[in-house]
Amino acid sequence: xxxxxxxxxxxxxxxxxxxxxxxxxxxxxxxxxxxxxxxxxxxxxxxxxxxxxxxxxxxxxxxxxxxxxxxxxxxxxxxxxxxxxxxxxxxxxxxxxxxxxxxxxxxxxxxxxxxxxxxxxxxxxxxxxxxxxxxxxxxxxxxxxxxxxxx
Amino acid sequence: xxxxxxxxxxxxxxxxxxxxxxxxxxxxxxxxxxxxxxxxxxxxxxxxxxxxxxxxxxxxxxxxxxxxxxxxxxxxxxxxxxxxxxxxxxxxxxxxxxxxxxxxxxxxxxxxxxxxxxxxxxxxxxxxxxxxxxxxxxxxxxxxxxxxxxxxxxxxxxxxxxxxxxxxxxxxxxxxxxxxxxxxxxxxxxxxxxxxxxxxxxxxxxxxxxxxxxxxxxxxxxxxxxxxxxxxxxxxxxxxxxxxxxxxxxxxxxxxxxxxxxxxxxxxxxxxxxxxxxxxxxxxxxxxxxxxxxxxxxxxxxxxxxxxxxxxxxxxxxxxxxxxxxxxxxxxxxxxxxxxxxxxxxxxxxxxxxxxxxxxxxxxxxxxxxxxxxxxxxxxxxxxxxxxxxxxxxxxxxxxxxxxxxxxxxxxxxxxxxxxxxxxxxxxxxxxxxxxxxxxxxxxxxxxxxxxxxxxxxxxxxxxxxxxxxxxxxxxxxxxxxxxxxxxxxxxxxxxxxxxxxxxxxxxxxxxxxxxxxxxxxxxxxxxxxxxxxxxxxxxxxxxxxxxxxxxxxxxxxxxxxxxxxxxxxxxxxxxxxxxxxxxxxxxxxxxxxxxxxxxxxxxxxxxxxxxxxxxxxxxxxxxxxxxxxxxxxxxxxxxxxxxxxxxxxxxxxxxxxxxxxxxxxxxxxxxxxxxxxxxxxxxxxxxxxxxxxxxxxxxxxxxxxxxxxxxxxxxxxxxxxxxxxx
Numbered sequence: 001x002x003x004x005x006x007x008x009x010x011x012x013x014x015x016x017x018x019x020x021x022x023x024x025x026x027x028x029x030x031x032x033x034x035x036x037x038x039x040x041x042x043x044x045x046x047x048x049x050x051x052x053x054x055x056x057x058x059x060x061x062x063x064x065x066x067x068x069x070x071x072x073x074x075x076x077x078x079x080x081x082x083x084x085x086x087x088x089x090x091x092x093x094x095x096x097x098x099x100x101x102x103x104x105x106x107x108x109x110x111x112x113x114x115x116x117x118x119x120x121x122x123x124x125x126x127x128x129x130x131x132x133x134x135x136x137x138x139x140x141x142x143x144x145x146x147x148x149x150x151x
Numbered sequence: 152x153x154x155x156x157x158x159x160x161x162x163x164x165x166x167x168x169x170x171x172x173x174x175x176x177x178x179x180x181x182x183x184x185x186x187x188x189x190x191x192x193x194x195x196x197x198x199x200x201x202x203x204x205x206x207x208x209x210x211x212x213x214x215x216x217x218x219x220x221x222x223x224x225x226x227x228x229x230x231x232x233x234x235x236x237x238x239x240x241x242x243x244x245x246x247x248x249x250x251x252x253x254x255x256x257x258x259x260x261x262x263x264x265x266x267x268x269x270x271x272x273x274x275x276x277x278x279x280x281x282x283x284x285x286x287x288x289x290x291x292x293x294x295x296x297x298x299x300x301x302x303x304x305x306x307x308x309x310x311x312x313x314x315x316x317x318x319x320x321x322x323x324x325x326x327x328x329x330x331x332x333x334x335x336x337x338x339x340x341x342x343x344x345x346x347x348x349x350x351x352x353x354x355x356x357x358x359x360x361x362x363x364x365x366x367x368x369x370x371x372x373x374x375x376x377x378x379x380x381x382x383x384x385x386x387x388x389x390x391x392x393x394x395x396x397x398x399x400x401x402x403x404x405x406x407x408x409x410x411x412x413x414x415x416x417x418x419x420x421x422x423x424x425x426x427x428x429x430x431x432x433x434x435x436x437x438x439x440x441x442x443x444x445x446x447x448x449x450x451x452x453x454x455x456x457x458x459x460x461x462x463x464x465x466x467x468x469x470x471x472x473x474x475x476x477x478x479x480x481x482x483x484x485x486x487x488x489x490x491x492x493x494x495x496x497x498x499x500x501x502x503x504x505x506x507x508x509x510x511x512x513x514x515x516x517x518x519x520x521x522x523x524x525x526x527x528x529x530x531x532x533x534x535x536x537x538x539x540x541x542x543x544x545x546x547x548x549x550x551x552x553x554x555x556x557x558x559x560x561x562x563x564x565x566x567x568x569x570x571x572x573x574x575x576x577x578x579x580x581x582x583x584x585x586x587x588x589x590x591x592x593x594x595x596x597x598x599x600x601x602x603x604x605x606x607x608x609x610x611x612x613x614x615x616x617x618x619x620x621x622x623x624x625x626x627x628x629x630x631x632x633x634x635x636x637x638x639x640x641x642x643x644x645x646x647x648x649x650x651x652x653x654x655x656x657x658x659x660x661x662x663x664x665x666x667x668x669x670x671x672x673x674x675x676x677x678x679x680x681x682x683x684x685x686x687x688x689x690x691x692x693x694x695x696x697x698x699x700x701x702x703x704x705x706x707x708x709x710x711x712x713x714x715x716x717x718x719x720x721x722x723x724x725x726x727x728x729x730x731x732x733x734x735x736x737x738x739x740x741x742x743x744x745x746x747x748x749x750x751x752x753x754x755x756x757x758x759x760x761x762x763x764x765x766x767x768x769x770x771x772x773x774x775x776x777x778x779x780x781x782x783x784x785x786x787x788x789x790x791x792x793x794x795x796x797x798x799x800x801x802x803x804x805x806x807x808x809x810x811x812x813x814x815x816x817x818x819x820x821x822x823x824x825x826x827x828x829x830x831x832x833x834x835x836x837x838x839x840x841x842x843x844x845x846x847x848x849x850x851x852x853x854x855x856x857x858x859x860x861x862x863x864x865x866x867x868x869x870x871x872x873x874x875x876x877x878x
Contacts, residue, residue, distance in 0.1 A: 001727035032177035035375070037327045038409040045327055047360015071527030073170035082168065090164030093768040096776065097327040098167030099375025105168055124811040131803070133327050133376050134619045136775035137811045138819075139768075 003066045006031070017063035023045045024062050026070060033073040033102045037131070041134035044130030047103040048072050054110040056129075073102035074133030076109055085109055085147035095142035103130045110145045117148060155831050156630040157630040160769035162623045162642065163373070173347045175331035175372040176406050183333070184213075185256040186395045186405040187263040187569050188791035189249035190415065194277065194484040194795040195287075196270035198239055204265035212262045215250040215394045219264045222363035224786025227356060228383050233450040233487070235291035235361055235390040242289060243268065243449035243486045244399075244797040245415040247833065252796050260408075275484040275656065277796050279446035280423060282481035289449060295482045297446045297455035299462045303534045303706035304473030307438040310429035314477050315509045317426070317502035318862045321790035322783075324491050325808050328375020329405040330384060330416060334392035338482070341366030342393055348385040349377045350656035351614050351648045355384035358393060365797055368649035377618035380678070382658050384416045413801040417489030418790060420457055421446045423463070424502035429473075434521045435516055436471040443499065448487035454480045454771035457488075458735035459589050461495030463728050464644035464842075466534050467503035468544045468583040469525040474534045485796035490658060492777065493841035496584055499785065502844030505861050508853065518850055523548065524579045529823035535729045541823045543734030543760035548581055548759035554820050573742040573751070580737045580847035585729030585764075586835030587661040590719030592843070593730075597665050597711045599652035602630065602673045604705040606694060609634065609641045609677070611670060612690040612708075613660045614654040616646050620837055624663055625644065629667050629830050633674035633773065634692045650710060658710075659870030660835025661786055663765060664731070667830040680707050729836050731826040735759040737778065737843030740815075742831045743855045748871030750786045754845070755779075760822040762834030770836055771819045777840025778817065783809045784866050785845040 003012045006029065008131060013028055025031045025048070034057055037043035041056040049059045049071040076083045085108050088094070095101040104127060106117060111126040118126065123144045124137070164264070165206055166172040189201070201216065203209065205477025211776055224238055225231045237248045238639040248268050276287040282294045286470040290296060330342035332346035344354055344367060349478075351369040359365045368388070374381065388405050395403040422445045429438035446453035458480040465476050511521040526544035533539055555577075587593065601612030611630055617623040627641035634641075644650060654666045678690065683699035718725040719726050738756040743749070755778055787807040791800045800806050858873030 002226060006753070026177075031170070032173070034172070035328070036176070037329070038803045040409075040802060040804065043327055057617055073168075077169055082165065086165075086168040089168045090160050093158070093165055093772045095161065095167040096375060096621070096732060097326070097328070097376040097467045098163065098172055098773055099174060099326075101167050102170045115377065120816075127811045129810075131327060131778065131808060131810065133325055133774075134776045136777075136779035138775045138817045139772055147539070 001091055002062055002066050004067060005069045006070060006145040015062050017061060019067055020058055021060040021061045022057040025057060027118045031072050031074050034146055035102055037099065044103040044107065045100050047106045047130065049106055049110045052110065052113065054107045063113065071106070074108055076105055084149060085144065088146035092139045092143040092146060094135060094139040100130060104132065104140055108147060112143065112148060120145065153632045154628040154719055155765050156640040156767070159624055159628055159638050159766055161621060162627065163460045163617060172373045174328055174375055175333060177358045178333060179370060180333065180335055180344065180402040180568060182251040183402040184395070184399055185259040186250055186252050186599050187259040188247050188252065188391065188401045189263050189266045189268065189382045190815065191237060191244055191248055191268055193244040194244045194270055194271050194275035195273040196241050196274060198237060198241060199269040199271055200820065201722050202267040202269055204794045205261065207265040211254055212254040213395065219394060219398055220361060221397065223360040224540055226386050227360050228386065228452055229455065230746040231360070231652065233452065239647050243484050245486055247391065250391050250395055251788040254562055275795065276578060277483050277485060279421065279465060279483050279535045280483050283444065283479060284571065289484060290451070295479055296482060296484045298475040299458060301462060301534050302475050306537050307429045307473055310431055311513070311662060312427065312429055313510050314427045315506050315511050315861060317424045317505050319422050319498045319501055320419050320863050322491060322788050323413060323790060323806060324378040324380030326376030326378060329409055329412040330381065330388055330391045332388035333402060333404045334389070334396040335402040336396050336400060342396060343368050343370065344387065344389045344393065345372055346372045346385055346757050347374045349381045349616055349658060351382065351616065352653045354386050354389045355648055359388055361390055362393065368647055371616045371646040374616060376878060378492045379494065379658070381618065381654065382490040386490065410801040411718055412551055412811065414798045415486060415804060416454065416549050417487055418427065418496065419486040419491040420454065422461065422498040424498065426502060426506040428506065428510060430510055433517050434510065434524050436469055436525050438473040439466060439471045441465040443577050444479040446483055446485065446488060447480045448483060448485045449725065450487040452487045454488065457495040460585065461499045462497040462571065463585060463589065464499040465503060467500065467507065468527050468581055468734065469528050470531045476534060485792070492780065493838045494659065496838065497781065497841045497845065500582045500842040501845050505849055508850050510578040519579050526581060533728065535728045536725050541824050541826070543822060544581060545581065545814055547734045547736040547758040547760055547822055550820050550822055551738050551756055554758060554818050555756040570745045571752045572744060574740050574745055574855035576586050576851035578739050578847035578849065578851030578854065580680065580843040580850065582735050582842040584733045584839035584842055586731045586733055586737055587665050587729060588659050588755040589728060590721055590726065593665055593711050594713040596655040598655035598669055599708055599710045600654055600666060600673045601652050601706060601708040602671045602677045604677065607640060611641065612644050613666060613670065614651050615645055615666045620658060620773060621766060625663055625769060626667065626670055627766045629670050630674045632831065633671050636677060636692050646693065656750065661835040663833050664826065664835045666830040667833060668828065669679055669711050671830040673707055676707040676709055677705070681704045681707060730828055731762065733760050733834050733839045735839050735843050736862055737847040739844060739847045739851050741848065741851050741855070743852055743870060745874060748867035748874065749864065750848065750870065752782060755815045757816060757817045758822055759822040759839060760824050760834070761836045762829050763823050763832035764821050764824040765833050767821060772820060773836050774819050774840045775817050778844050779809050779814050781841045781844035782848065784863060785848040789864050789866060
C-alpha cells in the first residue's frame with residue numbers, strides 16, 4: 001500500500017511499485033487533467049508538483065510517491081476560484097488547444113511559489129521543459145508575468 | 152460595444168486551465184476495450200501470413216484482419232486507393248495490417264507485438280525524384296497522383312538568366328495530443344465515433360463504404376491540436392476502432408503512442424523546386440519558370456490538392472508578365488503525406504523567397520529592394536488571369552519594417568554585427584496566401600450552419616471544430632455582433648454529426664472567413680424569422696424576443712451561396728484561384744554561433760493582413776504559434792528515414808520542436824484590409840504564418856555569415872558545413 005497526499009486529500013493505493021504515477025492519477029484516481037503527450041519526460045504535459053518541485057509524472061514510479069505531497073492541475077484553483085495564473089492564461093489567450101496547458105499551469109505555479117518575481121528570462125527557463133505547439137509561447141510568458149501580480 | 156474586434160476571453164479557457172476539459176483519452180466508456188495496431192515492418196512486400204507467438208497468452212485478445220471488413224476495404228477520401236488494413240500487399244512501412252483489442256492498454260500493445268507479419272520483400276521505390284514512370288509501379292501506370300501546368304505570357308529573349316534549386320523536407324505536425332478515437336456500439340446497430348479530429352463529416356464519408364451504411368454519428372472530443380494532422384488521418388483510426396467494435400460488440404479506444412504517431416501518420420510533403428528566372432539589370436522580373444516535384448507517399452490522400460496550392464503559390468507575391476509553372480506529385484513506398492498548415496504553400500514560398508535572394512545576390516541588390524521593386528499591386532494579373540484587388544504586399548512590408556525599425560539595412564554580403572563567436576543577421580520575407588479553398592471548392596461543398604434559439608440564448612450548430620484556433624469563441628462573437636447581443640448569450644453546440652449540419656471541413660483557413668460568413672447569414676435569417684413570427688419591424692433582438700408569444704425552440708439554417716463573382720476553370724487552371732489573399736512580412740533577427748553552427752533567435756517581427764481581426768488576441772495567437780512552428784521547420788525539425796522509409800527519430804528527444812528558450816520574443820502587427828465577402832471583413836489567418844519565417848531565417852543566416860542554404864532544415868551541421876566551405 002502506497003500512501004501520499006493529492007490536492008490535500010490523503011490517498012492510499014495498491015499498485016505495482018513500478019506503475020507510473022501518471023497512470024495512478026489518471027486511471028485510478030480519475031484525475032484526467034494531467035495529460036500524456038510523449039510518455040518519456042520530454043513534453044511536460046504530465047507535470048505535477050511533488051513536495052514543491054515540478055516533475056514529469058510519466059517518469060515517476062508510484063513507489064517514489066510514498067509519503068509525498070502532490071498537487072495536480074485540479075488542485076490549483078481554490079474552491080472554484082481560479083488561481084491568478086489560471087485567470088491570466090484565460091485572459092491572455094495562453095491556452096489554445098489546451099492539451100499542454102495543465103502542465104504549464106502546474107510548472108508556473110511551482111515557479112511562482114519558489115520565486116515570486118521571476119524575470120521573463122527566468123520564466124522561459126522554468127517553462128523550457130513544457131512543449132506547446134499552438135501559442136509560440138509569447139502569450140504563455142505574458143500570462144505568467146500577469147499571474148505574478150503587480151504588488 | 153460590438154463583440155467583434157475585441158479580445159473576448161476564450162469560451163473554452165476555464166475548462167482548459169483547470170483540467171476539466173475532456174480529451175478523448177480522458178473518456179472511458181463502461182466496458183471499454185483498448186485497441187492496438189499491427190504494422191508492416193517493410194516498405195513493400197507481399198503478405199504471406201500473420202504469425203501469432205504461441206508462447207503469448209492470447210486469452211481475451213481479439214484479432215481483426217482485412218478478412219473481417221464487412222464491405223469495401225477502403226478508407227475513402229478523394230479516391231478509394233487506401234485500404235483500412237493491408238490485404239495481400241503492403242505499400243509502406245508501418246502500414247496497418249491487423250488490429251488487436253484487449254481489456255487493458257498494456258495487454259493490447261503486448262498482443263500487437265506478438266503478431267509477426269510474414270512478408271516476401273518486393274523492391275521498394277523511395278525516391279520521389281525518380282518515381283515518375285519508374286518500372287516499379289505504385290499508383291496507376293506512371294506513379295503520378297496529379298500533374299498541373301499553368302502558363303501565362305511567353306518566352307523572353309533578353310535578360311539575365313538566374314537558376315536555382317530548392318529542397319524542403321518532411322515536417323511533423325506534432326500536435327501535443329497524439330491521435331485517438333473511441334468507437335461505441337449503438338442500439339440500432341450503428342456506431343458512435345468519438346475522438347480527436349478536425350473534420351467529423353470526413354469520417355462519416357470515409358467509413359460508409361467500409362461499413363456499407365451510414366448509421367453512425369461522429370463526435371469531436373476536445374482536441375489537442377491538429378495543424379492538418381487531424382484532417383484525414385482520424386478516419387483511419389475511426390475505421391480501425393469501428394472494426395474492433397464490430398468484432399467484439401464493445402466500445403474500443405485507440406490512442407497512439409507518440410512513437411507510433413510519429414512513424415505512421417501523415418507529414419508535410421517533401422519537395423524539390425527548380426526556378427529559372429529572367430531579370431532585367433534593375434531587378435525587374437521578366438520571366439519566371441518554376442517546377443515542383445512533390446512526394447505524396449504510398450497513397451493519394453489529399454496530395455493532388457496540396458500540389459494545387461503549392462503551384463498557385465510558386466509565383467510568390469510578385470508581378471511578372473511571363474510565368475510558366477508546372478508540378479507533379481508522385482507516389483513512393485513511404486507513409487502517405489498529407490495536410491499540414493500551409494498545405495503546399497510553405498514549400499513553394501521557401502523556394503520563391505530564396506530565389507528572390509539569389510537574384511538580389513546576383514545583381515548586388517538589397518533583398519528588401521528586390522522585393523519592393525517587384526511586389527504585386529492592385530490591378531496586377533496573377534498567373535491564372537485573376538485581377539488582384541485589395542493587395543497588401545506593400546503595406547505589410549512597410550509595417551513590418553517599421554515595427555522592426557529596419558528602414559536601412561546593411562548590404563547582405565557583408566557579415567553582420569555580433570561579437571566574437573556570434574554573427575548577427577536579419578532576414579526579411581514577403582509572402583501571400585490564398586484564403587479558403589482553391590477555385591470553386593466552396594460552391595461544390597455548400598457549407599451549412601444552423602442557429603437555434605433557446606430562451607434568451609442562441610446556440611450555433613456547426614461542424615467547424617475548435618482545434619485550438621478559437622472557433623468556440625469567434626463564432627459566438629460573429630453571431631452576437633450580427634444579432635446585437637452580448638457574446639455570453641451565444642455558444643457552439645457540441646460538434647456531433649447527429650445534431651449539426653455539414654459546414655465543410657475545418658481546414659484551408661476557411662472556418663472564420665467562409666463558415667463565419669454563412670453563420671452571419673444564419674444570424675440574419677434568425678432575426679428575419681423572429682420578425683416574421685412577431686410581425687415586428689425592429690432589429691432589436693430583445694424586443695423581438697419579448698414580442699414572442701410562444702417558447703417553441705426556433706431553428707434556422709443557412710448555406711453557402713456562390714456570389715457568382717469568382718470564376719474558376721479547374722481543367723485549365725484559369726480564373727480566380729482564391730476569393731481573397733492574405734499578405735504577410737516576416738522579419739527575423741538571429742545570431743549564428745560560428746563554433747557550433749547553431750542559430751539563436753533574438754527577435755521575430757511580423758505584419759500580417761487578416762482582413763478583420765474578429766478576436767485580436769486569438770489572431771495574434773495564431774500568428775505567433777504558426778511563426779514558431781515555421782521557425783522549427785527552418786532550423787530544427789528533421790524526419791530521418793531508414794532504408795525502408797521508416798522514421799527513425801520517432802521521439803521528442805530526437806525530433807526537435809522549439810521550446811520557450813528556442814523561441815524569440817515576438818512583435819506581432821495586425822493589418823486589416825477588409826475582404827467584403829468575409830464576416831465583418833475577415834480573411835483566413837490560420838496558415839499564412841507558416842509561410843514566411845523559414846526563408847527569412849535563410850536570408851538572415853546568409854547576411855550573418857555569407858552561408859547560402861537553399862535546403863531545409865538549416866541544422867547546425869549544414870550551417871557549419873557552409874562555414875567551412877566559405878572560409
